[in-house]
Amino acid sequence: MNRPLHPSDHLLFFKSWLAKPFETAAIAPSSRRLAEAMTAQIEPRSRVLELGPGTGVFTRALVERGVAERDLVLVERNPVFARLLADRFPDALILTRDAAALPAEAGACDAAVSGLPLLSMPVPQVTRILKGAFRTLKPDGPLWQFTYGPRCPVPQPLLRRLGLRACHTRFVLLNLPPASVYRIERVG
Template identity: 55%
Template sequence: MTHTCSTSTAEVSDGPDYRLFLRTWAAQPLRVAAIAPSGAALARLITREIDPQDAPVLELGPGTGVFTRALIERGLDPADLTLVEFGAEFAALLRARFPEARVLHADAARIMPGALFPDATAGAAISGLGLLSMRPRTVFAILSNAFACLRPGANLYQFTYGPRCPVPRPILDRLGLKAIRIGGTFRNLPPASVYRISRRAPRRAVPLTPGHSILTDGLSDDQGARP
């Protein structure tokens, strides 16, 4: 599934990116998150915690590449970006716009993390995928693949138009993840929020009485968003 961002209202209504986006949505409405691109404010929000030291970075569903452009504006080298895009037209556009980046025409639910990042070396991931319209097993596969690419301590950033985290709590629990809302923007049509998804702290044994113990998640009160 694809989602893209634009830089101005004029570009949303009149630009070639919008026309490509709308044409793709009309052909595959279940694979494109919305009928119109999102705004630049969302691109800045979803990339604001990512810096050059987080390279390499994985981007899922980059669409026309405005999240990609925002990453480059933050100092990321295009050569350190891996873009996974299912739409053939979007993938071709991304190759033309970011020739130094690694662009893969592929389904994010079917990528092979060991081939993309053999040592799980990615320092961050951004998802422009419309998870709310996907089956739970597809969401599970996408997140499982993404975190298999990420080194310890790395985060995935996901936007949503909904009022809560787009990843169901059972999926977060099964994958050992937590989701925290880091902000939202009304300068977007429709308004959007961004969640930081990360691995939970490892479980640890807590002694009760001699010879007995329980396992605890080792989480603080900040345990993540409940869908």
């Protein structure tokens, strides 16, 4: 069984942010309410790709929804977070790498959740991340993305170019800072 999050996760997250603010892009892990909003529409028997799981807040919410650890593919670039995830979710497939270089071993996934700070990334990097995620996702598989910004973190021209659309699904006031959740999916 995986271990619960600890208050020390906030310190670990803050230290990671201090070391690489544009890579971590938040001073604290996402709230439980944001995790619930990000995972609410994912079916329990799904295989799920998670991009940038950090300390595992969304991962824990997925497991609590009934997603089996063995059906989780966690892509975490930060080796400190990756080791923590391996300890907490030993049956998950953990890939310590940049999400822009998503490998084939991720397999076919039913859904994806992303904690990546897309707003702080250059468009070519966001393009590689989205292309890789949607190569991994089944044809009807959505990607759930949150943002602290006022609109979808993927620019509309890029969505059109990749044959994707985004729909705002929730605003989570009780998160630091407040966040919006988007469902990104293939058009047609």
